Amino acid sequence: MTATPVTADVTEANAFARRIAGYKDRVERVLERALSLPDPGTDRLGEAMRYSVLGAGKRLRPTLVYLTGEALGAPLPQLDGPAAAVELIHVYSLVHDDLPAMDDDDLRRGRPTCHRAYDEATAILVGDALQALAFAVLAEESPSGPSAQLRLEMIRVLAAATGTSGMAGGQAVDLAAVGRKLPETAIEDMHRRKTGALIQGSVLLGALAAGVSGGAELAGLERFGADIGLAFQIQDDILDVEGDPAVLGKSTGADAAHAKPTYPSTVGLERARLRARELRDTAIGALAPLGHRSAALVQLANFIVNRAS
Amino acid sequence: MTATPVTADVTEANAFARRIAGYKDRVERVLERALSLPDPGTDRLGEAMRYSVLGAGKRLRPTLVYLTGEALGAPLPQLDGPAAAVELIHVYSLVHDDLPAMDDDDLRRGRPTCHRAYDEATAILVGDALQALAFAVLAEESPSGPSAQLRLEMIRVLAAATGTSGMAGGQAVDLAAVGRKLPETAIEDMHRRKTGALIQGSVLLGALAAGVSGGAELAGLERFGADIGLAFQIQDDILDVEGDPAVLGKSTGADAAHAKPTYPSTVGLERARLRARELRDTAIGALAPLGHRSAALVQLANFIVNRAS
Numbered sequence: 001m002t003a004t005p006v007t008a009d010v011t012e013a014n015a016f017a018r019r020i021a022g023y024k025d026r027v028e029r030v031l032e033r034a035l036s037l038p039d040p041g042t043d044r045l046g047e048a049m050r051y052s053v054l055g056a057g058k059r060l061r062p063t064l065v066y067l068t069g070e071a072l073g074a075p076l077p078q079l080d081g082p083a084a085a086v087e088l089i090h091v092y093s094l095v096h097d098d099l100p101a102m103d104d105d106d107l108r109r110g111r112p113t114c115h116r117a118y119d120e121a122t123a124i125l126v127g128d129a130l131q132a133l134a135f136a137v138l139a140e141e142s143p144s145g146p147s148a149q150l151r152l153e154m155i156r157v158l159a160a161a162t163g164t165s166g167m168a169g170g171q172a173v174d175l176a177a178v179g180r181k182l183p184e185t186a187i188e189d190m191h192r193r194k195t196g197a198l199i200q201g202s203v204l205l206g207a208l209a210a211g212v213s214g215g216a217e218l219a220g221l222e223r224f225g226a227d228i229g230l231a232f233q234i235q236d237d238i239l240d241v242e243g244d245p246a247v248l249g250k251s252t253g254a255d256a257a258h259a260k261p262t263y264p265s266t267v268g269l270e271r272a273r274l275r276a277r278e279l280r281d282t283a284i285g286a287l288a289p290l291g292h293r294s295a296a297l298v299q300l301a302n303f304i305v306n307r308a309s
Numbered sequence: 310m311t312a313t314p315v316t317a318d319v320t321e322a323n324a325f326a327r328r329i330a331g332y333k334d335r336v337e338r339v340l341e342r343a344l345s346l347p348d349p350g351t352d353r354l355g356e357a358m359r360y361s362v363l364g365a366g367k368r369l370r371p372t373l374v375y376l377t378g379e380a381l382g383a384p385l386p387q388l389d390g391p392a393a394a395v396e397l398i399h400v401y402s403l404v405h406d407d408l409p410a411m412d413d414d415d416l417r418r419g420r421p422t423c424h425r426a427y428d429e430a431t432a433i434l435v436g437d438a439l440q441a442l443a444f445a446v447l448a449e450e451s452p453s454g455p456s457a458q459l460r461l462e463m464i465r466v467l468a469a470a471t472g473t474s475g476m477a478g479g480q481a482v483d484l485a486a487v488g489r490k491l492p493e494t495a496i497e498d499m500h501r502r503k504t505g506a507l508i509q510g511s512v513l514l515g516a517l518a519a520g521v522s523g524g525a526e527l528a529g530l531e532r533f534g535a536d537i538g539l540a541f542q543i544q545d546d547i548l549d550v551e552g553d554p555a556v557l558g559k560s561t562g563a564d565a566a567h568a569k570p571t572y573p574s575t576v577g578l579e580r581a582r583l584r585a586r587e588l589r590d591t592a593i594g595a596l597a598p599l600g601h602r603s604a605a606l607v608q609l610a611n612f613i614v615n616r617a618s
Contacts, residue, residue, distance in 0.1 A: 045473060045481035096437060101429035120410035121484050124433065125477050128405060131437065132472030135444045139464040148457035155448040155464060163441035164354060168434050172354035175430050 016299045020063055023083075026076070027062035028054065030084045034137055048118045048126045049133075053091045056109035060232070060304075061086040061202040067300055068206030068221060071293045078145045082154060082205035085134040089158065090198060092130035093167050095123050102175065103258060107250060134158065146209050154208050161201030170194025179259045187266050188230060195236075196229030203228075216289040224297065227283035232304050234276040237262040239308070241269060247309045280305045325608045329372055332392075335385070336371035337363065339393045343446055357427045357435045358442075362400045365418035369541070369613075370395040370511040376609055377515030377530060380602045387454045391463060391514035394443040398467065399507060401439035402476050404432050411484065412567060416559060443467065455518050463517050470510030479503025488568045496575050497539060504545075505538030512537075525598040533606065536592035541613050543585040546571040548617070550578060556618045589614045 035050050062083035069079040098105040098113040099120060106116050115123035138155050146154075160166055170193030177190065203225035204218070212218050239248060240255045241264050255262045264272040280301045287294035344359050371392035378388040407414040407422040408429065415425050424432035447464050455463075469475055479502030486499065512534035513527070521527050548557060549564045550573050564571045573581040589610045596603035 044485065045478060049473070092437075096433055099430075099433065101433060121408075122481070124405055124408065124410060125481050125484075128401075128436065128440065129472045129477040131440050132468045132475075132477065135464060136468035136472060139461050139468060141461075141465075148461050151461055152448050152450075152457050155444060156450075159441045159445035159448060163438045163445060164358070168438040168441065169354060172431070172434050175434075176353065 012299075016296070016303075019296070023063045023066040024059045026066070026080070027059050027083045027087060030080045031087060034084050034088070034133060044118070045122060045125055045129065048114055048122045049129060051117060052095050052114045052126055053088065053130070056111065057087070057091070059087060061090050061198060064199065064202040064225075064300070065206040065209070067296050068203045069209045070206075071290065071296060072207055072210035072212050072217070074206070074210035078142075078209050079206060081137050081140055081142070081145075082202075082209050085138045085154075085158060086198060086202045086205060088130045088134035088137065089162055089167070092127040092134070093171070093198075095130070096127040097171060099123060102171070105254075110250065131162065146211060150208050150211065150213060153213060154205050157201050157204050157208070161197040166193050166197030166201070167195075170197065174260065177261050180261060182261045182266060184263075184267055187261060187263055191230050191233040191263070192226065195233040196226055199229030199232060200225030220286045220289040223286035224283045224301075227279045227286065228301050228304055231276045231279035231283065231301070234263045234272055234279070235305055235307060237264050238269065238272055238276070243308065276305050321608075325605070325612075328605070332372045332375040333368045335375070335389070336368055336392045336396060339389045340396060343393050343397070343442060353427070354431060354434055354438065357423055357431045358438060360426060361404050361423045361435055362397065362439070365420065366396070366400070368396060370399050370507060372609070373508065373511040373534075374515040374518070376605050377512050378519045379515075380599065380605060381516055381519035381521050381526070383515070383519035387451075387518050388515060390446050390449055390451070390454075391511075391518050394447045394463075394467060395507060395511045395514060397439045397443035397446065398471055398476070401436040401443070402480070402507075404439070405436040406480060408432060411480070414563075419559065440471070455520060459517050459520065459522060462522060463514050466510050466513050466517070470506040475502055475506030475510070476504075479506065483569065486570050489570060491570045491575060493572075493576050496570060496572055500539050500542040500572070501535065504542040505535055508538030508541060509534030529595045529598040532595035533592045533610075536588045536595065537610050537613055540585045540588035540592065540610070543572045543581055543588070544614055544616065546573050547578065547581055547585070552617065585614050 031053055035046070035053060065083040065086060066076065066079050069082075070076070094108060095114045097103050098108055099115055105113050107113060111117070113123070114126055118126075135155060135158070138151065138158060145151075162168065164172075170190055173186075173190040174194055177186075182190070200222065203221050207213075207218055207221050212221075237255060240252050240262070243252050245251050256265065263275065267275070283301050284294075284298050287297055290297070340362055344355070344362060374392040374395060375385065375388050378391075379385070403417060404423045406412050407417055408424055414422050416422060420426070422432070423435055427435075444464060444467070447460065447467060454460075471477065473481075479499055482495075482499040483503055486495075491499070509531065512530050516522075516527055516530050521530075546564060549561050549571070552561050554560050565574065572584065576584070592610050593603075593607050596606055599606075
């Protein structure tokens with residue numbers, strides 16, 4: 001091994017990190033704009049929505065929209081709406097999942113959860129209003145950008161990722177599974193819905209915003225999204241067991257404390273790590289139809305499985 | 310007065326009642342279809358969604374979609390999606406409003422509320438999934454029917470009626486108002502958002518499905534929807550004071566028990582009745598651009614203010 005490739009790797013990794021940071025800043029401004037409409041009389045609700053959405057979070061889902069969209073040639077401004085929409089849906093699900101009747105969590109992203117900082121009723125309304133806002137943002141009039149047909153398709157994708165076949169359905173399975181032992185396939189199905197569906201949806205929204213609405217490229221991206229979505233959740237479960245709380249910004253062991261069946265608790269840490277890498281590999285393999293345009297998505301897939309936070 | 314006009318009135322009223330009953334049956338079948346997609350692993354969630362949506366309810370909002378759409382020449386099948394969508398949003402709001410952290414109600418439409426029949430976490434997810442389903446239904450692919458542009462406009466209207474500027478915002482104001490005395494204008498603003506926005510949205514969706522997306526007709530319908538929406542809520546408040554529980558199918562006095570400021574509690578029953586009729590009159594006046602096609606909507610406006618349940 002010589003020094004040159006290592007330097008090149010580091011340079012490449014730094015460039016990728018800068019690119020991701022750029023997307024994060026960009027979607028922050030888009031979210032800020034979407035949440036700044038004045039609504040007299042609902043100040044507390046608006047404030048709680050801003051508290052929940054702004055200033056924290058990895059913004060993985062918007063990053064997937066931007067990376068996929070740019071890989072397929074979409075100009076960045078066309079990706080802003082879909083990027084904000086997937087994050088609004090993600091945050092609504094966090095706010096509702098944290099509620100006392102659900103996971104009953106007090107901390108999120110290092111701060112009190114929405115129902116702790118405000119109250120339960122407000123947190124329920126924050127989630128409800130964020131979901132509505134996500135669809136409003138996707139349906140917004142835009143003189144340029146994807147056709148109305150493509151935007152309707154984006155709304156169908158987002159609604160499917162959000163409802164019973166996706167996130168809400170996955171959370172229902174998750175709640176029903178507390179204290180039970182599930183077979184590996186059932187854990188996978190739960191994760192694919194609860195986390196995977198919206199991650200896959202983010203990839204698909206990026207593709208649709210770039211005008212790619214079918215063919216081998218979309219099929220490949222669909223598979224890619226499903227597999228990195230599941231890999232992401234498995235890595236999340238692994239970090240909950242062996243992660244460093246200081247790096248994660250949250251305490252570990254929450255899944256065990258909640259008696260939630262997870263990937264590592266079901267098949268062991270070793271098999272979980274192996275499965276995450278397997279999924280990364282099939283995800284990357286599915287990008288073949290994109291040729292060299294897949295480079296950034298490959299980097300992201302590696303990042304998802306190797307991340308420490 | 311001779312007997313003839315009375316008979317004609319009765320015949321006309323019966324025909325209108327049959328028409329309304331027909332819409333109710335029709336949307337029931339559409340909702341049944343929308344809720345019958347099999348979702349392995351989320352049986353309990355799907356069951357709770359069906360429990361909350363099917364078999365009960367006045368279906369006022371779907372009726373408004375059908376009446377408005379038919380008045381403007383839309384074929385019934387084109388109105389099924391919007392009619393189901395507004396009812397799904399309405400039911401989601403009922404399920405969430407009934408939660409312990411909100412109005413803490415045990416009965417709804419004569420049956421245990423969703424969180425009573427199931428549990429709180431399921432009720433939260435039912436509302437979340439119904440909202441997603443509403444947008445999915447509106448965005449559904451349909452070879453015939455309104456253009457993609459018009460369907461995006463419908464999604465914008467529904468999202469606005471649902472979020473902070475509509476229902477969720479109104480509920481936030483409502484919660485903040487418990488135990489307080491509000492001026493009449495503030496009560497009106499709260500009602501216009503909490504109930505009025507979705508009723509107005511139902512009228513607009515009917516118009517958009519008929520291809521009417523601007524001009525004097527749409528402006529008139531916008532005003533009509535806003536005013537009958539508010540009139541409907543005032544009549545609801547009146548019935549909560551002086552209605553017959555046997556006819557209503559629910560106990561009265563709930564607003565007073567919850568210390569909620571209402572129209573009658575703020576301005577008195579007489580002024581409330583007067584305001585409901587005033588609003589009916591301005592609503593009917595706003596239908597002028599529709600000419601004779603406004604007949605059924607005029608009947609509905611009268612029905613809303615005269616109803617005993």
